[in-house]
Amino acid sequence: MIQTNPMLLRLRNGPKSSASGQPKSWFTLENASDEGDPVKIWLHGDIGAYDIEAIDLIQALQSVGGDHDVQLRVQSYGGSVYEGLALYNAIKAHKGKTIGIVDGVAASIASYILMACDEVQMPENAKLMIHMPTMGAWGGEAEMTNALTQLQNAKSTIAEAYVAKSGQSLDDVLTAMQSETWFTAQQAQEWGMIDAVVDSVNLSNCLNNLSWEPLNSFKHPPAELLNQASEPPAPANDPTPSPEPVAANVPHPKLNQQENEPMPIPADSKQTELTNAAKAEASRQKAIRGLCNQHHVSDELMNAMLDDLDCSESTAAQKILANLGNGSATGTDPAQPAHLNNAVIHAGNGSVNKDMLQNALNHRCGVGVLEKDNPHAYASLLDMARVSVGSSAAGLPKTELVNRAFTSGDFAEIITEGIRTVMREETKIRAPLWRSIANTENLPDFKETDLVMVNEAPDLMAVSEDGEYKEATIKGTGEKIQLATFGREISFTRQAIINDEIALISKVPRKFTQAAYRLSDKLMFNAILSGQLGDGKGVFVASSGEQWGNLKNGIAKGDYQALIMALHKSFATAMTLDGQDALDLRGDVLLASPDHASMIEAVLNTASKPDTFNPAYKKFNQVIETARMNTVNGAIALTGKDFDSVVMGFLDGRQDPWLETDDGWTSDGARFRITYDITSKVIDRRGLAKAVFATK
Numbered sequence: 197m198i199q200t201n202p203m204l205l206r207l208r209n210g211p212k213s214s215a216s217g218q219p220k221s222w223f224t225l226e227n228a229s230d231e232g233d234p235v236k237i238w239l240h241g242d243i244g245a246y247d248i249e250a251i252d253l254i255q256a257l258q259s260v261g262g263d264h265d266v267q268l269r270v271q272s273y274g275g276s277v278y279e280g281l282a283l284y285n286a287i288k289a290h291k292g293k294t295i296g297i298v299d300g301v302a303a304s305i306a307s308y309i310l311m312a313c314d315e316v317q318m319p320e321n322a323k324l325m326i327h328m329p330t331m332g333a334w335g336g337e338a339e340m341t342n343a344l345t346q347l348q349n350a351k352s353t354i355a356e357a358y359v360a361k362s363g364q365s366l367d368d369v370l371t372a373m374q375s376e377t378w379f380t381a382q383q384a385q386e387w388g389m390i391d392a393v394v395d396s397v398n399l400s401n402c403l404n405n406l407s408w409e410p411l412n413s414f415k416h417p418p419a420e421l422l423n424q425a426s427e428p429p430a431p432a433n434d435p436t437p438s439p440e441p442v443a444a445n446v447p448h449p450k451l452n453q454q455e456n457e458p459m460p461i462p463a464d465s466k467q468t469e470l471t472n473a474a475k476a477e478a479s480r481q482k483a484i485r486g487l488c489n490q491h492h493v494s495d496e497l498m499n500a501m502l503d504d505l506d507c508s509e510s511t512a513a514q515k516i517l518a519n520l521g522n523g524s525a526t527g528t529d530p531a532q533p534a535h536l537n538n539a540v541i542h543a544g545n546g547s548v549n550k551d552m553l554q555n556a557l558n559h560r561c562g563v564g565v566l567e568k569d570n571p572h573a574y575a576s577l578l579d580m581a582r583v584s585v586g587s588s589a590a591g592l593p594k595t596e597l598v599n600r601a602f603t604s605g606d607f608a609e610i611i612t613e614g615i616r617t618v619m620r621e622e623t624k625i626r627a628p629l630w631r632s633i634a635n636t637e638n639l640p641d642f643k644e645t646d647l648v649m650v651n652e653a654p655d656l657m658a659v660s661e662d663g664e665y666k667e668a669t670i671k672g673t674g675e676k677i678q679l680a681t682f683g684r685e686i687s688f689t690r691q692a693i694i695n696d697e698i699a700l701i702s703k704v705p706r707k708f709t710q711a712a713y714r715l716s717d718k719l720m721f722n723a724i725l726s727g728q729l730g731d732g733k734g735v736f737v738a739s740s741g742e743q744w745g746n747l748k749n750g751i752a753k754g755d756y757q758a759l760i761m762a763l764h765k766s767f768a769t770a771m772t773l774d775g776q777d778a779l780d781l782r783g784d785v786l787l788a789s790p791d792h793a794s795m796i797e798a799v800l801n802t803a804s805k806p807d808t809f810n811p812a813y814k815k816f817n818q819v820i821e822t823a824r825m826n827t828v829n830g831a832i833a834l835t836g837k838d839f840d841s842v843v844m845g846f847l848d849g850r851q852d853p854w855l856e857t858d859d860g861w862t863s864d865g866a867r868f869r870i871t872y873d874i875t876s877k878v879i880d881r882r883g884l885a886k887a888v889f890a891t892k
Contacts (some may be wrong), residue, residue: 208653210344215481232467233266234264234265234266234267234292234293234295235264235266235267236266236267236269237253237256237266237267237268237269238269238271238299239268239269239270239271239272239306239309240269240270240271240299241272242271242272242274242275243274243275243276243279243280243283243306243309252739253283253286253287254282254286254503255309255505256287257290263291263292264292265292265293265294266290266293266294266295266324267294267295268294268295268296268298268309268310268313269297269298269299270296270297270298270299270302270306270309270310271298271299271301271302271303272301272302272303272304272305272306273303273306273839274303274304274305274306274465275299275304275306276305277305277307277329277350277354279305280305280306280308281350281353281587281588282787283309283312284308284309284311284312284357285590285591287313288312292316293314293315294312294313294314295311295313295314295315295316295317296309296312296313296316297316297317297318297394298310298316298317298319298322298323298324298381298390299322300322300323301322301324301325301421302318302323302325303323303324303325303378303414304325304326304327305329305354305401306390306413307324307325307326307389308326308354308357308358310324310390311357311358311360311389312357312667315391315392315393316361316389316390316391316392316778317390317392317393317394318381318384318385318392318393318394319381319393319394319395319396320380320381320382320393320394320395320396321381321396322381322544323378323379323380323418323421324378324379324384324390325376325377325378325414326358326369326372326373326376326377326379326389327373327374327375327376327377327378327414327415328351328373328374328376329347329350329351329354330347331343331346331347345802346493348481349586349588350602351370351373352588353588354373355370355373358372358373358389358653361388361389362387362388362828363388364387364388364844371848373694376414376415376416378416378417378553379611380419381393381394388821398666402891406530409574420802421448456701466496468640472821478494480507480508480509481502483509483512483869484498484501484502484507484509485498485502485511487509487512487513487516488501488512488516489886491516491707493516493519496518497515497519499673500767501515501725509810538669540550549583550606550609552567552570552571552572553572553575553580553583553584553606553610554571554610554613555567555572555612556570556572556573556575556580557573557580557610557611557614557701558614559573559791560574560619560698560702561614561617561618561621561698561701561702562702563617563618563621563702564617575695576699577693577698578594578597578598578691578693578694578696580601580602580607580610581597581601581607581693582597584601584606584607584610584870585597585601585607593692595690595694598690598693598694599690599863599864600688600869601693601862602861602862602863602864602865602866603834603861603862603863607868608861611688611701611866612857612868613864614701614857615686615701615705615855615868618701618702618705618706618709619705619706619708619709619852619853619854619855619870621706622705622706622709622710623709623852626709626713627709627713628713628714628716628717629717629720629820629824630716630717630720630842630844630876632785632818632820633720633785633787633820633834633837633842634720634837634842634843634876635837635840635841635842635843635844636843636845636846636849636851637677637843637844637845637846638842638845638846638848639677639679639686639845639846639847639875640680640847640848641679642678642681642847642873643678644676644677644678644682645676645677645678645845646674646675646676647675647676647677647843647877647879650840651779651839651840651880651882651883652772652773652779652795653666653668655777657696674730675729675730675877675879675880676730676887677843677845677875677877677879678875679845679847679873679874680874680875681871681872681873682712682715682871682872682873682874683853683856683869683870683871683872684708684711684869684870685867685868685870686700686704686705686708686867686868686869686870687865687867688865688866688867688868689864689865690702690864690865692865705855705868705870708853709852709853709870710869712852712853712870712872713853715871715872715874716844716874716876717822717824718824719844719874719875719876720842720844721822721824721825722876722878723842723877723878724736724832724842724878724884725827725828727877727878729878729879730882731889733880735878735883735884736881736884736885736886742830744769744770744771745766746766746770746881746882746884746885747884747886747887748762748763748766748885748886748887748888749886749887749888750888750889750890751830751887751889751890752889752890753889753890753892754889755889756792756795756796756798756799756812757799757810757811757812759796759831759887759889760786760796760800760812760815760816761811761812761815762885762887763783763786763815763816763831763833763885763886763887764783764812764815764816764833766833766885766887767781767782767783767833767835767882767885768780768781768782770882779839779882781835781839781882782835782836783815783816783817783833783834783835783885784816784817784834784835784836784837785816785817785818785819785820785833785834786800786816786818786820786831786832786833787820787822787825787828787831787832787833787834788818788819788820788821788822788825788828788830788831788832789821789822789823789825789826789828790821790823790826791826792825792829792830792831793819793820793821794821795832796819797819799812800812800813800814800815800816801813801814804835816833828886829888829889829891830886830887830888830889831886831887832884832885832886833884833885833886833887834883834884834885837884839880839882839883840879840880840883841878841879841880841881841882841884842877842878842879842883843876843877843878843879843885844874844875845874845875845876845877846873846874847873847874850873853870853871853872854870854871854872855868855869855870855871856867856868856869856870856871
């Protein structure tokens with residue numbers, strides 16, 4: 197499969213050779229001549245070109261000692277973002293004072309590198325440029341997504357360095373980057389990008405033989421630089437000279453005679469020695485990186501071997517083998533925190549790592565089985581945030597790390613899906629009582645709705661030969677229903693991640709789901725015990741004379757057989773609404789408090805006594821014991837669900853509480869709302885009956 201080439205992520209393609217055709221080095225080091233003088237480093241040319249890596253600068257800084265002051269002189273139009281990031285980190289980590297000086301032009305990733313210096317100086321006539329990184333990529337959808345994530349991460353990292361140095365807002369910095377902003381020294385100082393403006397210098401050392409190609413790749417390079425550039429070559433066999441750039445007629449600024457320090461050129465033998473040493477070191481590093489990638493070695497171990505100049509490829513292989521042996525013996529990698537495993541691409545680079553993080557989080561929450569060899573097993577929430585941010589997380593304070601993770605996409609989705617999974621699992625474990633009792637109705641909105649519930653249909657009529665069918669009118673109960681919204685909010689903050697408050701994911705949503713189900717049952721029992729129907733009467737009405745009723749009072753205390761039979765008779769004698777026909781309803785469920793449920797169940801399951809038959813035997817199929825019936829000194833009966841008696845209404849059919857995050861994730865976190873749009877209504881009292889014992 198064709199993969200995205202990460203080395204194509206650049207902040208400009210610079211010239212590849214000098215006028216002589218020989219490769220140009222962008223890195224030269226001059227040791228301090230006196231004890232108090234700073235070490236001088238020239239970064240002149242294309243950053244990261246010709247297989248020269250930031251490791252050269254790291255080794256140079258190590259060789260001169262961590263406490264020496266360093267003067268970094270930069271003349272560059274940019275180059276590799278990844279090499280630039282490494283150079284920035286190397287300079288930032290240096291203990292001695294670092295002073296960055298713009299020798300002429302510090303553009304693109306070169307300007308980012310300067311932001312790592314303790315102090316940045318810029319001649320009056322120099323230029324500093326910031327813009328958006330660009331990337332070339334190829335492959336399928338996954339590769340394009342991968343490339344986009346890398347590009348976005350690079351943009352964020354670079355912009356944040358400009359923000360930290362300048363004090364400007366992130367929005368202002370991104371706007372300036374988008375516009376490709378070229379700063380003069382005065383403008384750069386006013387914006388906070390540099391610390392001091394120094395005298396103008398003769399830039400001929402930096403601009404001689406300047407190629408047209410790098411400038412032509414920018415959106416709008418300054419006229420002064422275009423005037424210094426060599427003209428683009430004329431097409432072959434075309435005697436017509438190429439036209440001068442438009443800026444050629446712009447007056448050139450008058451420069452002082454002060455000379456900037458030219459980059460020292462090593463003697464041929466010294467140059468050859470340096471080149472060979474660089475090639476050998478690059479080869480060693482490449483071999484070690486290859487071994488580490490092959491065997492999924494941690495960044496800590498890999499970096500330790502890379503920094504050890506005496507560590508050869510064979511020595512690295514032995515160390516990796518020993519490390520793997522320790523991991524096999526203990527079931528873990530002692531040198532490798534789970535969040536820094538090289539075997540896994542960071543979040544956004546495909547779905548594998550995201551799936552592993554999700555699996556690890558679900559396992560910690562008790563709603564998933566940990567997959568074999570999951571590198572993030574038992575990782576803390578902070579570790580997961582670090583993995584999601586990727587390589588740019590290095591050196592970030594915890595708060596900033598979490599801020600970035602919240603807005604990185606994958607981390608927010610992983611947390612959200614973890615909460616949803618906990619809620620889904622809880623709905624499987626604990627079912628509300630209404631599922632055994634009530635019918636459901638899907639409601640489209642929160643307006644009062646007329647329910648069309650038909651518990652009886654007109655009789656069929658005889659049709660004589662050549663006769664006509666007569667139209668029948670279907671009548672509902674005329675009851676109305678209206679939804680209401682219930683819910684609670686969970687605040688998921690930076691502190692929750694840093695403190696590893698896993699209960700916010702594993703327990704709180706579970707408890708809220710339980711609370712939602714309790715609420716739904718409470719609404720149903722409120723509708724049964726104290727609700728009213730459309731005729732203005734309560735759910736239970738006593739019989740009067742010949743009038744049917746579903747309430748029987750005064751059952752002899754402790755006579756459970758009589759209680760059950762009274763409830764059974766209420767259903768057996770129910771009639772159609774016009775009173776012309778029997779419905780022949782049969783009971784299905786009995787609701788009773790803990791004081792009565794066991795006795796009712798015993799009577800239902802006892803066929804006879806020694807001398808008498810039990811008429812209540814198997815009159816109902818199920819007894820549900822619930823403390824919500826504590827106020828009823830007896831029992832309530834319901835028919836089967838084929839007869840609409842109690843209805844639970846839900847918005848758009850959502851029968852379970854659901855998670856709402858409409859506000860989205862910000863750097864401060866997110867607010868989750870567990871929402872339940874629900875209502876309950878008794879729509880036909882003929883499907884319910886109530887019988888209570890006498891109080892004396």
